[in-house]
Amino acid sequence: MERFKDVLKASNLKSTHQRLAILDSIDQFGHIDIDTLFDVIIRKYPTMSKATLYRNINDLINFHILEEVKLPHQKQQYEIKKVPHIHLLCSKCGSVEDIFIDTKPLLEAISHQSGFIINSSFMVMNGICQHCRS
Amino acid sequence: MERFKDVLKASNLKSTHQRLAILDSIDQFGHIDIDTLFDVIIRKYPTMSKATLYRNINDLINFHILEEVKLPHQKQQYEIKKVPHIHLLCSKCGSVEDIFIDTKPLLEAISHQSGFIINSSFMVMNGICQHCRS
DNA sequence: CTTAAATAGGATAGTTAATATCTTATTAAG
DNA sequence: CTTAATAAGATATTAACTATCCTATTTAAG
Numbered sequence: 001m002e003r004f005k006d007v008l009k010a011s012n013l014k015s016t017h018q019r020l021a022i023l024d025s026i027d028q029f030g031h032i033d034i035d036t037l038f039d040v041i042i043r044k045y046p047t048m049s050k051a052t053l054y055r056n057i058n059d060l061i062n063f064h065i066l067e068e069v070k071l072p073h074q075k076q077q078y079e080i081k082k083v084p085h086i087h088l089l090c091s092k093c094g095s096v097e098d099i100f101i102d103t104k105p106l107l108e109a110i111s112h113q114s115g116f117i118i119n120s121s122f123m124v125m126n127g128i129c130q131h132c133r134s
Numbered sequence: 135m136e137r138f139k140d141v142l143k144a145s146n147l148k149s150t151h152q153r154l155a156i157l158d159s160i161d162q163f164g165h166i167d168i169d170t171l172f173d174v175i176i177r178k179y180p181t182m183s184k185a186t187l188y189r190n191i192n193d194l195i196n197f198h199i200l201e202e203v204k205l206p207h208q209k210q211q212y213e214i215k216k217v218p219h220i221h222l223l224c225s226k227c228g229s230v231e232d233i234f235i236d237t238k239p240l241l242e243a244i245s246h247q248s249g250f251i252i253n254s255s256f257m258v259m260n261g262i263c264q265h266c267r268s
Numbered sequence: 269c270t271t272a273a274a275t276a277g278g279a280t281a282g283t284t285a286a287t288a289t290c291t292t293a294t295t296a297a298g
Numbered sequence: 299c300t301t302a303a304t305a306a307g308a309t310a311t312t313a314a315c316t317a318t319c320c321t322a323t324t325t326a327a328g
Contacts (some may be wrong), residue, residue, distance in 0.1 A: 270328085274325085276321105277323080280318085280319090283316070285314070287309095288310085288312090289308100290309085291307105291309105292307080293304105294304085294306080297302105
């Protein structure tokens with residue numbers, strides 16, 4: 001994952017194995033909570049400490065490399081910051097899907113109605129996924 | 135606040151002073167975090183315990199009387215469950231406004247594209263409120 | 269390559285948030 | 299009023315997160 005080395009360098013953060021493992025794992029899972037992430041990483045780096053994990057997660061969030069995802073009734077999760085998308089949270093199987101769709105019309109309507117300048121948005125849909133329907 | 139007595143009765147929950155104070159305060163604030171809520175209530179009911187507060191909050195959420203609001207980079211908040219609305223979170227003054235707007239077109243587009251059946255949605259807009267702009 | 273300064277990791281202890289348990293008090297129905 | 303059911307309050311406990319300190323790793327310069 002050379003890509004993440006560059007990402008870290010761009011923020012003057014050293015490319016440690018731990019950091020790369022964190023980014024790598026989150027990238028693979030899409031979104032992941034702290035405990036799962038810790039379990040995954042400790043298999044590869046048995047010395048990994050929770051303190052290091054929390055510290056790095058927070059550092060990476062501060063540099064806008066990671067993003068926290070707070071879903072209702074779920075533990076906080078983390079993901080690589082990428083283009084805007086919407087979370088689809090299935091109440092049956094618990095899966096979280098991402099969907100990319102144009103939200104501009106809605107955002108413009110909101111801005112127009114409220115005078116609020118929107119910099120970013122966060123949306124979660126609760127319901128039943130396609131798989132659980134059938 | 136007779137209204138909340140009925141709400142509680144409908145769920146077979148006893149109308150204790152504490153519960154009414156919780157609902158009353160949350161209703162007044164719109165959305166409020168645990169610590170602020172505790173501070174507000176303890177002024178009126180000095181014996182109120184944090185355990186009682188947490189216990190009731192969770193009970194009320196389970197009966198769908200309250201709703202948790204998880205905003206990015208903020209402490210979890212709670213609100214009375216009401217009609218769908220969107221949270222506008224100002225990154226300058228930290229205020230949270232609610233806006234009521236038709237989201238049907240977007241939700242339908244999402245359903246259509248993904249096959250996901252949406253039961254409820256949660257949306258937060260991050261940006262600058264009208265007040266901070268001027 | 270070696271080396272040295274800067275930064276990060278790991279272990280531990282310490283906070284803070286949230287929950288479970290137990291006893292006393294309050295509510296609501298007859 | 300009385301009583302059975304439920305809730306409150308106090309306390310202890312668990313879980314989530316953070317700060318500190320010392321050692322190890324990274325990186326850039328020679």
